[in-house]
Amino acid sequence: MKRVYNFSAGPSMLPQSVLEKAAAEMLDYEGSGQSVMEMSHRSKIYGTIIEGAEALLREVMNIPDNYKVLFLQGGASTQFAAIPMNLGTGTGKADFVLTGQWATKAQKEAARYLKSANVVASSKDKTFSYIPKLDPSTFTKDADYFYICMNNTIYGTVFHELPETGDVPLVADISSCILSTPIDVSKFGILYAGAQKNMAPAGLTIVIVREDLIGHAMDICPTMLNFQTHADNGSMFNTPPCYTIYIAKLVLEWIKNEIGGLAKMQEINEKKAGILYSFLDSSSMFKGTVVPEDRSLMNVPFITGSDELDAKFVKEATENDFVNLKGHRSVGGMRASIYNAMPVEGVEKLVQFMKEFEARNS
Numbered sequence: 109m110k111r112v113y114n115f116s117a118g119p120s121m122l123p124q125s126v127l128e129k130a131a132a133e134m135l136d137y138e139g140s141g142q143s144v145m146e147m148s149h150r151s152k153i154y155g156t157i158i159e160g161a162e163a164l165l166r167e168v169m170n171i172p173d174n175y176k177v178l179f180l181q182g183g184a185s186t187q188f189a190a191i192p193m194n195l196g197t198g199t200g201k202a203d204f205v206l207t208g209q210w211a212t213k214a215q216k217e218a219a220r221y222l223k224s225a226n227v228v229a230s231s232k233d234k235t236f237s238y239i240p241k242l243d244p245s246t247f248t249k250d251a252d253y254f255y256i257c258m259n260n261t262i263y264g265t266v267f268h269e270l271p272e273t274g275d276v277p278l279v280a281d282i283s284s285c286i287l288s289t290p291i292d293v294s295k296f297g298i299l300y301a302g303a304q305k306n307m308a309p310a311g312l313t314i315v316i317v318r319e320d321l322i323g324h325a326m327d328i329c330p331t332m333l334n335f336q337t338h339a340d341n342g343s344m345f346n347t348p349p350c351y352t353i354y355i356a357k358l359v360l361e362w363i364k365n366e367i368g369g370l371a372k373m374q375e376i377n378e379k380k381a382g383i384l385y386s387f388l389d390s391s392s393m394f395k396g397t398v399v400p401e402d403r404s405l406m407n408v409p410f411i412t413g414s415d416e417l418d419a420k421f422v423k424e425a426t427e428n429d430f431v432n433l434k435g436h437r438s439v440g441g442m443r444a445s446i447y448n449a450m451p452v453e454g455v456e457k458l459v460q461f462m463k464e465f466e467a468r469n470s
């Protein structure tokens with residue numbers, strides 16, 4: 109069997125033990141004589157899977173009781189519209205920090221439904237290579253929400269400090285950092301994530317929403333985008349992404365039982381990122397593109413400074429089973445996404461390969 113080191117920004121690696129368990133249970137889940145793929149979502153046995161996944165997510169992320177966990181479809185991108193339609197019925201105003209393409213898409217989509225989708229800060233001037241400094245006195249005091257993209261997958265930045273939004277609910281896209289470190293859920297009105305980076309295969313979006321923010325959707329909000337619909341029906345208003353939820357449950361079991369929880373996960377992620385960043389800081393060929401204080405633990409973009417050398421590196425890396433290292437098409441260069449399932453050994457071997465490449469090409 110061949111397994112490569114997959115540095116894709118998403119969909120991305122899953123823990124090997126999760127894939128093995130899924131394979132072992134593929135034809136007969138716990139004596140039911142069925143694959144999870146074949147089960148009715150309303151069956152008793154599937155009920156244990158979705159309820160188990162929610163209970164584990166609540167436990168691992170320490171989600172307070174006054175938050176609902178919704179298992180949805182449509183990708184993180186659907187939330188760009190769902191969030192303004194659910195939250196924007198107070199003053200119809202919201203604040204946005206533009207830290208990359210995903211935050212910008214969210215702001216543009218929200219502007220279609222809100223009276224004001226106000227940009228409080230942006231790092232576009234330097235290709236989103238930093239998190240802008242925020243001045244709370246410039247925030248809209250009566251906004252319905254304040255929006256950030258916590259970890260910027262394409263550019264490799266992360267908010268290490270949260271904006272001080274007072275009573276205005278903070279909404280964060282955590283698609284590329286969910287489950288990578290502990291997070292204080294009580295500081296947020298909504299946290300949401302596409303699952304395909306750190307949680308499961310594509311097809312599942314997790315929304316963690318404070319209960320008081322549910323039930324105020326705009327009249328034009330489609331039933332399927334109304335959080336109330338899914339909160340009232342335990343994410344079973346229609347057929348949920350059953351198999352993806354099952355894999356998410358296995359991933360959560362892996363984090364809880366094999367890793368030992370999110371504090372431990374953070375330690376491992378810091379170790380991996382540390383290995384890569386310290387090499388980038390010492391190399392005379394490879395350079396990180398993000399200001400050191402805003403570096404992400406999950407996505408590490410880097411360049412050689414030569415398009416030709418970048419292409420040669422990506423090609424040779426692929427030939428050596430380090431795959432998906434090409435940077436996002438909008439920024440070029442390289443990007444190593446080192447999500448939870450990437451083993452430390454994968455990063456160590458990548459750095460060794462980079463050192464050898466540097467020696468061969470200097």
Ligand SMILES: Cc1ncc(COP(=O)(O)O)c(C=O)c1O
Pocket residue numbers: 117118182183184185186210257259260261262281282283284302303
């Ligand atoms: C931070 C972030 N937000 C949103 C998205 C869009 O997610 P989806 O493809 O699930 O709509 C992505 C995808 O890579 C992402 O990285």
